[in-house]
Amino acid sequence: MYNLMKKKTLSSNRKAYYNYEILEKLETGIVLSGYEVKSARQSNISLVDSVVRFSDCEAFAENMFIASYEQISTHIADYDAKRKRKLLMHKSEINKMRTKVKEKGLTVIPLEVYIGNRGKIKLLIGLAKGKKTYNKKEALKKKDIEREVAREY
Template identity: 45%
Template sequence: MAIINRRARHEYHILETYEAGIMLTGPEVKSVRAGQVNLAEAHCIVRGEQIWLIGCHISPYKPAAMHNPKDPARSRQLLLHKAEIRRLIGKLKEKGLTLVPLRLYFNERGYAKLEIGLARGKKLHDKRQALKERDVRRELQRKYKMH
């Protein structure tokens, strides 16, 4: 089961995607498996030579929350190869580029992975144009489905 950040594709043009590991505690992993994650307000920043996920809300896992409460919106470190981090830092220095989380999922080995995208923000008219195109596509599909 993957948690998808639908807002990211609406707000940004995604130029490149990367797969990053994410440092989670045990109870956080259980919450992610249960789908109790909100990526809508999340974004990634660079601190030194590390990339951090900020604003991702992972609800506390109820059985473990009473023993060891954690801040559900704490910063979480992303795990990438050093060469990937350096490449991303170089690209983020360009004006208007940012890193946004796209999808949180578990790979075939059971590790939590975060798909992040190097993105450029959309202007208001770009968002409107995308909505119009999507509506036209839906109408065409509806017409062909009826026949």
């Protein structure tokens, strides 16, 4: 499950919390090559417009941008910064998420990339339901009201 102890956030998808209602969160590992790990540790990563897709009992993060590592970028000519990256999940977790996505029309999106307890790069994914436009406006109004109240005190 999602552990809040000793983590360094590398990137977060703040727009996801605005566009979606997050119903469930799950911590997963992610398969990266060596230079991608070095680039991610420098926070050269973006989760905007990324999504998790399922195929053949495997989960993949698509459209997740990891910039090429500066010191090695001259040697790698065919680097694809938005390639599919495999997620490390148990089959039961994959099947559970896949059935929820198929049945209820939900989607799975990456929320945050961080360094876990043992120095491994982890990805926090969320089962999400899209918000309607009027729900987004209500959320903004609530946030403004809370900000006003906080200023008064």
